[in-house]
Amino acid sequence: MATRYYDRQVGDWRSSASCAVPGLFLISPEQASSCTELRNLLRHSEDQRLYCKDEEIILRLPVALLEEDARFGTVARVSHLIVQRDSPGRLIIIAEDNLLTTLQQDWIRGLQQNARGDLLQRILLNIIYSHERVARVLVDRLQELRMALKTSMSNREMRQIMALNRDLGELVIALREIGLILRDALRATPGDTSTYPLLDAALREQRRMEDVVNLVYERYLTVTNAYNGIIQNNAHTVMKVMTVWLALLMIPIAFIMPFHMNTFLPLEHWHYLWFGLIAYVFGVTLMFAIWARKRGFFTM
Known part of the structure; x- marks a missing residue:
């Protein structure tokens, strides 16, 4: 099993045949299925979104992504990312390939200047911020569709607006799910561990992002209902x-x-x-x- 491993001494990503040593590992579900330990981790994460014991913590969190749909254009999609941290020096991330590529290129930058303990917090915050970034793109798309709706002679724009409102609602649900997982993880984590302050900071930021995305969702849902009323009138x-x-x-x-x-x-x-x-x-x-x-x- 060849995994992506970040070598701090070299300062670059390398391929590793084992993930038993300390470090940061990015693994796809297909690669994890070939390892007995990681296969059990995948099976356990499907049944349970959270596992905490001493320093070990396993989280299965929803991540917001953008994709192009042939019918509705730019839409949101919710994927899941599994994070395992059994010690301050070892972190395993299991996700689909395109999400791992995003992690490798955008999320995890400047690893030489960050301690391993900060890396878990950075990943949690970026998972939370992914929903806000996707919501911002959807809002821009909604504004374009609203302008096009004024001169439209078909229902294509209205169908796209309804699809984007649905995606915004799913983002709100996913953010609330993250909040529930982090809240349960914080309760199950002893206060004297190094993971506790990281989870506490991530939970506070999640609450703020949930309020922002929920406000945007309610606002544009109201606007869509108003446009529906105008069209009916x-x-x-x-x-x-x-x-x-x-x-x-x-x-x-x-x-x-x-x-x-x-x-x-x-x-x-x-x-x-x-x-x-x-x-x-x-x-x-x-x-x-x-x-x-x-x-x-x-x-x-």
Whole structure:
């Protein structure tokens, strides 16, 4: 099993055949399945999100990622990352390959200037911040869709807005899940261990990020509901105007149609019947149009 191992003496990432020595290891689930110890860790993490005993701590935390969808464009996706820290000098991270690449490139920088004890806190904070970063991207995308919705003639933008609102809701749920895991981990960790202050700082930051993302979610959910109301009102207005115009067209038809039937009608043979009927229909239609206009039936 070849894993990514950070060598502090060299200051670079290397490949390692074993993860038993102290250090930082990045392992994919496929690689972990080939090792008995890590396979048991994966199985244990699927059943239980948290394990604490003395200095050892195992966490399975949700991480927010961005991906491109063929139908909805940029959307959010929640993956999971497993962190095992059994001593201040050994840290194992198990996640999918693209998340490990992000960890290696963006999250874990300047390892030469940071102690190993700070690395767990950095990873926990970046897991929490990933939800805020993804939420910020979704908010920018929502603003673009709101502007496009004003001139849209289809439901594509509205479907994308609903998908992004759903993703924001999932981010809020994932952040709350992180808070519950960190709270349970803090309760299960003795106060004199080196892990306790790291978990305490991460929990405080999680609460702050949860408030921020939850506020954004509630705000844009309210905006989306308002836009839905505007669209429904516009649809009702269009139907109202169409109904009035249909009623105007039905008035001449209702008066003229009986004279096309093979039925005896009064004034049927009157010389000026046709002109009188046209004048009567025109007058009734005009009166109905004036009445509808005064009450705003023609206002879009």
